[in-house]
Amino acid sequence: MERTPRLVCFDLDNTLIDRDGAFRKWARWWAELNGLGESGVEWLVAHDNGGFRPRAELFGLARQRFGLAASVDELVAAYDVEHPRFAWVEQSVLHGLADLRAAGWRIAIVTNGGTVQQKLKLEYTRIAGVIDYACVSETVGVRKPDRRIFELAAAGAGATLGDGWMVGDHPAHDIAGGIAAGLRTIQIGNRHVPDAPTADHQFDDVVKAFPVILAG
Template identity: 30%
Template sequence: MPLAASAITTILFDLDDTLFDHAGTARAALAAIAAGRAALHGVPVEDLYGRYSALLEELHPQVMTGRISYLAAREQRFQRLLAPYEPAASAAEAAQLAAQHYGHYQQLRRPVAGALALLQALKPTHKIGIVTNNRTAEQQEKLRYLGMSELVDALITSEEVGVLKPDPRIYQVALARLGSQPAETVMVGDNWLADVLGALAVGIRPVWLNRTGAARPLPHVTELTSLEPLAEVLHQLTTRPTAPAESLS
């Protein structure tokens, strides 16, 4: 589909693993709790993170649709995380471990490299929105902690809208909130289904942040492997491509 000629006025971002380094923070928090629990000594952090991520992907949509509470999902996640290494662990022990992990996670949070500088550079000239599959209060607090709140014009969450990306409705709410049209908007995110295909479905140009080296399913989609260097990333986001998209390493 040919691109419209209108200027880019609006940049939408995913938050977790796009502006906020969830994966790095979660790994560091898991390493911290493993160091303090004998049953987890010697277990590779990548093994723990793989199980943690799979459980999060399974349970998070249930939290967002109200089928299970956030705290219940967190405790269930850690009970199942412990099971292969400590089968006799009680629900109370899993809850305690979940609370310990959450404490470490809060203290170890960090932005994706280059994210803050990118928002600061875009703010004077572009409208900035966050479109995220998460809870509103959690993402508001996260943006404050990362020093990004004043740089964001609108935060749109799946909890607020009632649907998860890639459902078009969450993108439509974002566009309406910012007073923007799809042709003048770019969506930056790390999740191919939620961020790339979701944006394409409503006519927004996606930019895929691929920090893990995964294969790009659609070669015409612009790909970033980092949010640095700033000048090159700004060019990719704010300038319409005139040729098939290339990866920016």
């Protein structure tokens, strides 16, 4: 009997791509567009909370702070299509994902975020072309660390969770969620969350994770 392919789940923001770097680039462009100066850039970065502040809340604050005429809904909708244009991916990451697929692994992106923005990021960075499935929380109605989002990712990628991996930067979302789904885990970066579980491996760059997965 042919074995069901194994799965590698990757977080997107600050794992495969530098989300914070892309946000700063967007903030500089947007601040210039609206005449906010460098202080506006720093305000946006400071209030972004690494992307974890709800966008409606962020732009509600920005609207008050800078006296913007557009509504919060208009600002958020524009941001959802503007911000992805500033995302990029290193070629070594695309090569690493392609190597995993060539070795028989199925690859799923498992990301908490909005459908429009996350899908555009995957398209603009060309990550969409080297994965099997993208599981976006807004699209499927489940967020990490809920085990169900990983089950949906496995089904969408045509794989099984057994003997698979979860790779991400957030201990309470990616690592805890991966462990709950029975996956081995790799943390990217050194984000610390109190009482969150420890990953099986930790690296400063996702490229270092690829050989570990291939060896497993």
